[in-house]
Amino acid sequence: MARPGEKSGGSGKKSLKGKAATEKPQEAAITGDGATENEVQPPKSAAFPPGFSISEIKNKQRRHLMFTRWKQQQRKEKLAAKKKLKKEREALGDKAPPKPIPKTIDNQRVYDETIVDPNDEEVAYDEATDEFASYFNRQTSPKILITTSDRPHGRTVRLCEQLSTVIPDSHVYYRRGLALKKIIPQCISRDFTDLIVINEDRKTPNGLILSHLPNGPTAHFKMSSVRLRKEIKRRGKDPTEHVPEIILNNFTTRLGHSIGRMFASLFPHDPQFIGRQVATFHNQRDYIFFRFHRYIFKSEKKVGIQELGPRFTLKLRSLQKGTFDSKYGEYEWVHKPREMDTSRRKFHL
């Protein structure tokens, strides 16, 4: 009598857990009786029928108990194994084998044959004569037009304003429901080199179309995680008019190269280091993270950075040859989720 009472009352205690474990199979045998004749509990380890697993226990509390006990045991064993390994390494000293590198998805990336070799002449020629050649040969300097989809809401408008402070020589225009195909010839005649359209859905910006102007490629991105200046914690003062430096990280494949060059051609050639501002496009696992910082060298080796400006994440949806023409244009690369996203270790940028 006392025992069942004890069991139900003190189910959280460790000592009881052992008894609960030992009692259960025995109880199964004497349920019919209802009598607690086996009051003497031999302090042996539990005798479970073979093939028994914790998930078969129907009582949730007891099952949870058993599981937490098992987990603690696993953790103890793991800790013991680690300590043992560490001791062995210290004992070996210099002769210890090098530490194994942990596997990450970036580590395990499937080999992509389109990764550009820096010495490749054909790719070098292709890039030297592509649509961005006039920018990289310093024949043109960028002039950007930033606009949105029709009737933008506050967040999008503010994002456009902040983007125009980040990108020098950029102009924000209200869309007024005009068709892009009519805007583009006007831009070309006024010497704009790039067009940025921020698409908005349900009062938040969610897409970016970047079109290089004379006849250059058009990239369509999904935009997410947009943070305006006031939403960024511990940020610095507003950016100045200095031309920022650009960092393009991890654009390794041929497609990545094209997109990287597109981003690079948005900014004027010569950064003004006095301004200490830097815009970063960091590609990781096909997501491009845009950040805008101001840095300061506190000493020779220590740098402090302040995040300024807006922050957002982009994912490439399609790259179309020619200016914006989604219906009849020819696509250089289209993201097809069911064909391209089958492997978690394969990336395209």
Place this chain on the structure above:
Amino acid sequence: MAASAARWNHVWVGTETGILKGVNLQRKRAENFTAAGQPRREEAVSALCWGAGGETQILVGCADRVVRHFSTEDGTFQGQRHCPGGEGAFRGLAQADGTIITCVDSGILRVWRDNDKEASSDPLLELKVGPGVCRMRQDPARPHIVATGGKENALKVWDLQGSEEPVFRAKNVRNDWLDLRVPIWDQDIQFLPGSQKLITCTGYHQVRVYDPASPQRRPVLETTYGEYPLTAMTLTPGGNSVIVGNTHGQLAEIDFRQGRLLGCLKGLAGSVRGLQCHPSKPLLASCGLDRVLRIHRIRNPRGLEHKVYLKSRLNCLLLSCRDNWEDEPQEPEEPNKVPPEDTETDELWASLEAAAKRKRPDLDQTQGAVQTKQRKKKRPRSTSP
């Protein structure tokens, strides 16, 4: 070594940078051939066709309006012919009885005598086909019949030995349900073997069959596929269907007798620029703006066979129609030469060894790396700090 191996290449691809690439799928190699030794964007290949004499010569139509002759036996460019007149790139290139037929974007179709003299003589025949031509195709059965079509330029079949008027001029379909005129944009044309019929695919994602033998000038059959312009088309061996590709990289096999979709092929990521099926084997070669040449198997089972990354945007391709795709090895020549003189064979062995040694550095250099479905390399990368 590269020169004699060039004849065993299975696919020849023309790129936007002016390089002609020969791909050998058996040996998994791709080689670059340029006229000037350096790639030049002005020589972007816009049309390819086989020259006279089987598959030993290729006619390469470039953006600077020059047709270059490439010999597959030697692996070099041999002659060239400047074909001026009209504006735009070549939209069709064909050869018949020692003449070259060219058609350009602005609609000037000219027949030139194919001699090796560089001096541009006058064309033998000139026809004005109408502006905005997208494709000119020659009937493989009757080399003097060509068909042209383009944007707002209806399908016309011309007989080069006949009159200046087209033999068959297609009529536009009836106005649609809103009583609006249906626009015309013929992107690719194919002649059906064994009959006079033609199939076209349009930029408004329609596939149409025309029959000049019937009194009806309108299409006999029309089907649609997808939502994007169809850019390339090829006939399948077996003769009941065509495979079309659109600007999104979707490939579909369409039965033109019933007008229904038989199946699709996956893999392409960019606009399809060139498609060709092998006449007897169920293989399809496709190339596009995503810089990859793919060989698909069309039936049992449908899937990707080979994928070759070629570093430039690909414009057009030529698939070798020969039946044996295995390489002819060099050894069979040996037994003929061994009995007569021994010193010659020693020299031959020496030259073979040198070539074999040269092959490995060739593979390491910057030439396309061929990857088949079976060989997938996983190269773990160390995390960079």
